[in-house]
Amino acid sequence: MDIKEDTRKRAMLLHYSGEQMEGRILSHPALSGTLFLAVTVAIAWFIRDSCKVDNFPQKHVFITGCDSGFGNSLARQLDQKGFHVIAACLTEKGASHLASVSSPRLKTLLLNVTDSAGIGRAVEFVSAKVKGRGLWGLVNNAGRSIPIGPSEWMKLEDFATVLDVNLLGLIDVTLQFLPLLKKARGRVVNVASILGRLSLTGGGYCLSKWGVEAFSDSLRRDMQHFGVKVSIIEPGFFKTGVTRLDLIEADLRRRWNHLPQDVRDSYGAQYFDDYTKAQDLSMGILCSPDISKVTSCMQHALTARHPRSRYGAGWDAKLFWIPLSYLPSFVSDFVVSVLLPRPEGERR
Structure with missing residues (x-):
């Protein structure tokens, strides 16, 4: 008791x-x-984040890199919402297929963003379509990843190949379209990457995306005086043409086979196989097939009354890579060293 x-x-x-x-x-x-x-x-x-602009049918959006992936999906989504979409594709095949699955309102044109004269012709085409209203949205989505890999395996022209598309092409497109964007007090949406925060590999890809981040930040501050808003999309890893392992591995193998023997010896005979296996495993786990997580961010940047400056897209970007980018460098260095194999000489 x-x-x-x-x-x-x-x-x-x-x-x-x-x-x-x-x-x-x-x-x-x-x-x-x-x-x-x-x-x-x-x-x-x-x-505030939920407030939307109106009159979608009166707004024109120009998107680069619409053959497949993010650009293709966004073009179709905006078309369904009533926007006048002008989709720039690199190939005739990509342009024809996109036009076949879209409404007559969507227009396509061929564009290589490294061709400055071609960009000028695209500006003239868009100017004729907007008829004095200006361009509401510019989405710089075109990009490439190859060549990517250890920096020592690259030549200077390999860096230039990626930078010309991902950074210099993006800048050229933006500068030439700015007069139309200022007239509409519109939006610029630049596709960067979480690799614009963390350099996880060598080659020009990470360099180009860091450059996109810097250019977008300076452009945002310059254009705020004219009512033009600039947003950066920072996707994690998604299954698109940029992350096709067969293409990346074929390019890596070609580079490995052409390396001087002393360089290959410094890495070890097993390094290439270990590197590609680690890449296959990481990409297999991290790459999401749901690219709508990225296009929904793009769509918000174009339709929200108050778009965000940055959008992290994907669970890996939000929960792992972006938080990791704020930590000291020795932490991110350790994480990368765990993900990738060590050269044979370093193991000794």
């Missing part, structure tokens, strides 16, 4: 103590005020 009574008293005491503690927390002015402020800010941000 004493034991039961003692247990009952202890339970009552714990319950009373809990109520007291809760009362103290809720009655503390500073804590209550902070909690109220946090909830208010969260609600206000959600409402």
